Amino acid sequence: MSHPLRYPRLLSGFLAASIFATSLNGGQAKSLNEYCQLTPDEIARKDNLRQDSLKGNLQARKAYETLVAENAARLRDCRSRHWLQEQGIWLRLYSCDVRPGSIESALDRIVAKGYNTIYVDVFGDGQVLLPPNDNPTVWDSVIKARGAENVDLLAKVIQEGHKRGLKVYAWLFSLNYGYVYAQKSDRQDVLARNGRGQDSTTFVHDQSQAFVDPYNETARGDYYTLLQAILKRRPDGVLFDYIRYPRGTGTESAVTKVKDLWIFSPASRQALVNRGTNNKGKFIIDRYITRGFFSANDLAEADKLFPDEGSPLWQGRFPPENEIKIPFQTRLARLQQELWFLAVAHAAQGVIDYLAYFSSIVERQGIPAGAVFFPDGNQLVGASGFDSRLQAWDSFPPSLEWHPMSYAVCNDANCVVKQIKRVIESSGGQTRVIPALAGLWGQSYNNRPSLEAQMEAIRVGIPQVSSISHFAFSWQEPELDKERRFCKM
Numbered sequence: 314m315s316h317p318l319r320y321p322r323l324l325s326g327f328l329a330a331s332i333f334a335t336s337l338n339g340g341q342a343k344s345l346n347e348y349c350q351l352t353p354d355e356i357a358r359k360d361n362l363r364q365d366s367l368k369g370n371l372q373a374r375k376a377y378e379t380l381v382a383e384n385a386a387r388l389r390d391c392r393s394r395h396w397l398q399e400q401g402i403w404l405r406l407y408s409c410d411v412r413p414g415s416i417e418s419a420l421d422r423i424v425a426k427g428y429n430t431i432y433v434d435v436f437g438d439g440q441v442l443l444p445p446n447d448n449p450t451v452w453d454s455v456i457k458a459r460g461a462e463n464v465d466l467l468a469k470v471i472q473e474g475h476k477r478g479l480k481v482y483a484w485l486f487s488l489n490y491g492y493v494y495a496q497k498s499d500r501q502d503v504l505a506r507n508g509r510g511q512d513s514t515t516f517v518h519d520q521s522q523a524f525v526d527p528y529n530e531t532a533r534g535d536y537y538t539l540l541q542a543i544l545k546r547r548p549d550g551v552l553f554d555y556i557r558y559p560r561g562t563g564t565e566s567a568v569t570k571v572k573d574l575w576i577f578s579p580a581s582r583q584a585l586v587n588r589g590t591n592n593k594g595k596f597i598i599d600r601y602i603t604r605g606f607f608s609a610n611d612l613a614e615a616d617k618l619f620p621d622e623g624s625p626l627w628q629g630r631f632p633p634e635n636e637i638k639i640p641f642q643t644r645l646a647r648l649q650q651e652l653w654f655l656a657v658a659h660a661a662q663g664v665i666d667y668l669a670y671f672s673s674i675v676e677r678q679g680i681p682a683g684a685v686f687f688p689d690g691n692q693l694v695g696a697s698g699f700d701s702r703l704q705a706w707d708s709f710p711p712s713l714e715w716h717p718m719s720y721a722v723c724n725d726a727n728c729v730v731k732q733i734k735r736v737i738e739s740s741g742g743q744t745r746v747i748p749a750l751a752g753l754w755g756q757s758y759n760n761r762p763s764l765e766a767q768m769e770a771i772r773v774g775i776p777q778v779s780s781i782s783h784f785a786f787s788w789q790e791p792e793l794d795k796e797r798r799f800c801k802m
Contacts, residue, residue: 344387344391345387345388345391345427348426348427348765349391349392349395349427349429350425350427351384351424351425355425356421356422356425359377359380359384359425360418360421362377362380363377363414363417363418363421364414365377367413367414381421381476381477382476384425384477384478385476385477385478386478388424388427388429388477388478389429389478391427392427396772396776396779397768397772397779397780397781398779398780399429399480399747399780399781400427400428400429400780400782400783401428401430401431401432401480401482401747401780401781401782401783402423402426402428402430402431402432402783402784402786402789403432403434403484403749403782403783403784403785403786404419404423404432404433404434404785404786405434405437405785405786405787405794406419406433406434406442406455406466406470407455407797407798407800408456408457408461408802409458409796409797409798409799409800410466410797411456411458411461411466412800416466416473417473418793419786419790419793419797420470420473420474420477420479422786422790422793423477423479423786426754426789428479428783429478429480430479430480430481430482430780430782431470431474431479431480431481431482432482432484432552432782433467433470433481433482433484433548434484435467435483435484435485435543435548436452436485436486436539436543437484437485437486437491437554438486438491438492439452439453439492439493439494439523440452440453440454440455440491441453441454441455441539441542442455442466442467443455443465443467443542443543444456444462444463444464444465444466445462445463446462446463447463447465447542448542449538449542450535450538450539450542451535451538452490452491452493452494452539453493458802459802465546467483467543467546467548468546471546471548471549480549480550481548482548482549482550482551482683483543483546483548483550483551483552484552484554484685485539485540485543485551485552485553485554486554486555487536487553487554487555487556487667487668487671488505488524488525488527488555488556488557488558488664489513489522489523489524489555489559490523490524490525490532490535490536491521491523492514492522493523494523494525495512495513495514495523500531502529502531502578502580503525503526503529503531503532503535503578504523504524504525504526504578505524505525505526505527505559505575505576505578505581506526506575506578507572507573507574507575507576507577508571508573508574508577508602508605510577512524513558513575516559516565517560517561522559524555524558524559524575526575526578526580526581526663527581527663527664527666528578528580528581528584528663529578529579529580529581530580533670536671537674540671540674540675541674544674544678544680547680548680549681550680550681550682550683550714551672551675551680551681551682551683552682552683552684552685552714552716553668553672553682553683553684553685556664556667556668556684556685556686556706557664557686557687557690557702557703557704558575558660558664558701558702558703558704559575559702560700560701560702565701566700566701567695567698567699567700567701568698568700568701568703569694569697569698570605570653571601571602571605571606571652571653571656573701574656574657574660574703575660575703576656576659576660576663577602581659581660581663582602584659584663585598585602585655585656585659586598586602588627588628588655588659589625589627590626590627590628591619591622591625591626592618592619592622593615593616593619593622593624593625593626594625594626594627594630595627596614596615596618596619596625597611597612597615597625597648597652598627598652598655600615601652601656602656606649607648607649607652608645609642609645612641612644612645612648623635623636623637624636624637625648627655629655629658630651630655650697653697654697657699657703660703661703661705661708664703664704664705665705665708665709668684668713669710672684672712672713676712681714682712682713682714683713683714683715683716683747684706684709684713684715684716685716685718685749686704686706686709686715686716686717687704687717687718687720688706688718688732688733688735689732690702690704690706691703691704691705691706691707706736707739711740711741711744712744713744714744714745714746715736715740715744715746715747716747716748716749716782717732717733717736717746717748717749718749718751718784719732719733719748719749719750720750720751720761720784722759722760722761725762725766725770726766726769726770726771727770729748729750729767729770729771730770730771730774730775732748733746733771733775733778734774734775736748737775737777737778745780746778747780747781748771748778748781748782749781749783749784750764750767750768750782750783750784751783751784751788752764752783752788753789754789758788764783768781
């Protein structure tokens with residue numbers, strides 16, 4: 314027979330937890346502010362509940378879980394009625410986030426600021442957000458904590474994000490495989506190289522950038538293994554970052570001659586020669602990239618070696634009729650220019666094909682894919698030079714989400730709006746454009762207006778934009794980020 318006081322005690326506990334949750338939340342009917350954000354009091358109450366629940370307080374745990382669900386519903390309702398349907402933020406996780414409550418704390422802060430999407434760094438700086446004991450890639454795990462070898466931070470952040478009404482995207486570096494990767498003795502042919510024999514570790518001196526040759530099959534195989542491991546966790550989307558080549562400083566921020574291009578590793582070089590569609594075309598391409606220029610003697614040698622072939626041919630080349638009869642110097646000048654544009658197009662096409670290949674793998678699983686890029690990464694420089702990043706984003710697959718990093722700096726937000734308008738015009742209306750903004754709430758930062766000012770300028774100037782992201786959580790919560798990054802386990 315049940316003890317006569319058992320049910321009253323259970324009922325009393327249930328009522329206490331319910332009253333506790335209701336009083337702390339202030340009621341479901343309470344509206345969020347114009348940015349779908351919680352009040353400081355609500356944030357503090359939620360933090361206290363989470364901390365008490367971590368200490369084993371079961372009533373606090375129930376109240377906290379109820380509040381998480383209620384906040385998710387309020388955020389969903391607020392965003393559905395807001396001009397900005399989706400507001401995302403970029404988030405890095407650290408080894409310290411294996412601690413109980415760490416991920417929950419970060420996500421609660423994110424929800425409190427009105428965000429309903431997060432872009433989680435799952436591959437950056439040569440590390441992957443996979444458990445050490447379930448990491449099939451060539452890269453080390455982010456997790457270094459002893460005893461946490463089986464902790465799956467990516468799976469957990471997706472699970473906890475969904476509880477809070479957040480969409481959780483996986484954000485991956487792409488052609489930048491990380492400095493440690495570049496030190497591997499069996500990966501030297503994989504690295505992108507320019508005509509001076511440099512790889513990006515000797516070109517960009519920050520020990521964080523190691524760009525690979527997008528034509529190299531080993532590089533693609535390594536990345537394929539990584540991507541499959543990420544997709545196994547079923548994120549809500551995948552964003553590909555660093556879809557470009559490195560950018561130098563000063564005069565090296567532009568490419569003006571073939572030796573500047575990152576096409577001299579074996580795979581890319583051979584793929585360029587193979588773009589020749591007859592022997593004379595292959596010979597001329599090979600001579601051009603070997604010497605860095607094409608001379609009158611080279612043209613005469615090509616004519617002598619292949620007398621039965623008229624014009625040199627390569628993909629995309631449509632020479633004039635009877636070109637062989639055109640005056641020698643005119644032919645030479647024409648070929649010099651065409652070879653330069655062929656080499657540039659080949660470099661850019663490698664990036665485009667790499668992105669198209671990996672994004673198609675994501676899309677085939679029914680998961681949205683997106684490309685992150687600089688709006689000014691595809692600019693002409695001078696008469697025939699190009700931005701050294703060769704980020705031809707206007708040729709990226711239109712099926713992708715486009716995430717332009719709209720970080721322009723001027724006296725107001727007009728330059729940011731201008732960047733976004735250029736991207737939207739280039740998209741032809743076929744592509745979802747989700748601008749990424751840099752800044753802080755309520756104050757200017759690094760000569761940029763506040764996030765509110767930037768978003769208001771976009772609302773007025775580009776009303777068709779309904780999704781925006783902010784870089785980054787670490788800027789908005791520097792103390793919490795520092796504590797999570799350098800904790801004592």
